[in-house]
Amino acid sequence: MRNIQKIFVAFAVFFVGQSCIHDFEEVNTDPNRIDRISPGTLLNPILYGVSSFNTSRADAFTFQIMQVALPFPSATGGLHRYDVSEAAGNSTWNTYYRWLINIKEMKEAAINAEDPNYEAVALTLNAWVYSLLSDSFGDVPFEEASRGEEGIFRPKFNTQQEVYTAILSDLERANSLYDLGRNMIYGEDILFQNDVARWQKFTNSLHLRLLLRVSNRTETNAFSRMAAIVQNPETYPVFNSTQESAILKITGVNPNLSPWGRAIDFTTFRAMSAFFIDRLNELDDPRRPVFATEARDPDGQTTIGYKGIPSGYATGDSEFNFSPSNHNIALVQVPMISLILTYAEVEFIKAELALKGHISSDPETHYNTAVEAAMEQWGVDIPETYFENTAAAFDGTLEKLMLQKYLGLYFNDYQQWFEYRRTGYPVLPKNAGMLNDQLVPVRFRYPVDVQINNTENYNEAVARIGTDDINTKVWWEE
Template identity: 30%
Template structure:
């Protein structure tokens, strides 16, 4: 639990210097360095860490296996769902940096960074809660000012509405008269406040749909957003996507599968899953060739004679599936790049927003001016096709005319298409499966417990925050991967 309260060393040094004597301060002032820490410097740190870590999870870690995008053919623990307790230090470290930014912005009166901090706070706390359920929230990060070193766990049903409030306040702040956001510190939107407002309101839509089962006013609030896009702007095209490009010049700013970040052996042990390959192949989907490489030897496969062959999750000896490496597909070289226009650290996309609204509209819960569930469903597919440069090919090949693609008004079809569009973009494939049961994944033979519903709390909680941890379980339930969090019940 210790890192939940970690303060950046540079801030510790700065605040510590305040206690020094005046004479000592005068002797130790460097005229070439700023005496103040500006919040925009911490914005850059928080923003890039948030996007990069979220994307790394989506490609490299458990959400990739739980979302049935990746099958590991070595070190297969993720696929077998034998996950055990999961450390959350990284999540709270980002939140700590973000809080420091907001505190500095409050002290200096720079409300633009308070607004951006609220958005990043909501994104990171929501993701942490999505993974674990009930988590420390209201008392987290309070060790310095309130000496709270054993924070209580907040129930998800109370945490989520508060995050909605933070996002609403961020939108309202950014819609007012504020100083400019430093362009160089904003690696995502280059200081454009309207883009951040779109992200805040689009993220609200994601959270509202996710919590709609247990939050009676969810669709009322969604309707308020889509009914007044001047007050609550949302994503309107791929240009609004909340994502950061990789520079690719060093490992730290490269795509997590790229050679500067990882050896080829790391890339090669991550094969596309059978579910995603079959879904693309059976629909004659032009994204197949962008994402999936053909097998090296199309003749001689033991169980699958196709040119594109994915590996099932949680099967014995996955490296030997279909006769071994020559007869199973890799991901394309795109995903072994350091950077590419089609590779970004993605937090949310326009395609996702289209599918969110299509689902709510299809269920009869909201109306969207000038749109139907079908039009939004098609826009969601089209936006993702365009992102990968195959939108015209999809039209030329009559992709949308196929019976499996032509809109039929079912949740199954809508979520399956959303799942395809969310390929390696966040944990949404896994989270939608938990929420809807679609796509209808079949657990592999070595994962009899099925796909997990959550992460198990960190071991450190039992050592450093035992009382709060035990009290939380009396409300939340057993600390198991199968326990349902509030919005899934």
């Protein structure tokens, strides 16, 4: 029964998400209850829990850090001014470790059931969540994490290199485990509806993402490993269409609910950033009405096109004599979508590989396909003349590619932030009201509870990375 309780009641505490478990004699002896779970029982809560959290964090953090949107009015402070509090990463740490416990239980249940497909899925989910966690903080507990039942309450931190080495190996193993001739029998999953082939494509598409993430570290041999995946589709199938993408459909039918209890909260005291809107305007981009509303003149009646507010502005709110573009509230009204990893991202990865000469295909073809797919995932048709605009046409530079990837990663958890840190693109404007020497923060600080209750291991990790600071680069950035 402990496992069943973890699905619904698990909560994170200082020792890295170890659930607080109580034994209830009447439950443990009830002959009408089960004492073991299937891997399928855990899968949907994990998918929904992580995905809905990621979508909410895209709004609460990534939009501001990456100059997509900002609170308005906003006289002082705020993430869009790079005012990142010590507690900014707490929910990220606690939420991911909570679900990592359940992923571990799912893997164990799959092994007990001798089901290789569910084991492969669990390995994939573990790599997905640990990559998000480590890319947010750097070194994190890994080998000793989620082992409270073994008496490990103060886990050691692994280096980010160790974490990535392990999860990349796990993705390789997951790909080898899939058995397309074997059905997933433990209920229908809410992401791929038990389509084993799509799960395998997700595994390998994630493998590409994470290899690209660490590709600046030459010791990873990441580019040749990515080329091997791309050039061997029979062994390493990846997403080949938007329909195959890892996009969770949030139906609104309990418990698959929008992360916003009230959709109006998504648009209350908000504005779109001038940087984001200006890029869409330059492109004459058809995604504008999907992402944003039109601005209005001071009377609040007449629309004046799409117009945002500069992030990190130093002047008073009264400077802006118009009502800026806002979020489109429909984005968080059910049915809605939560992006996990898309076909568009895979094509952007291929475009970068081709641009850098690691695969022989045409980078422009991949770029154009990626842009089209990035629109399709939002139900938008690309105009036939879109690439005739010089602002949209591929010019053979990483900067142009990454601008479109930035737009394509809109609302996709922390991915815009991670990719900016990897490449420095898109080039974001620096405004007078920004703090932190106008530098985009590159990580969260470790939670205070970890500092207090796991002090020895925390201090060891900090000594290794240099300092527990928002400007301390993680391993793959160095």
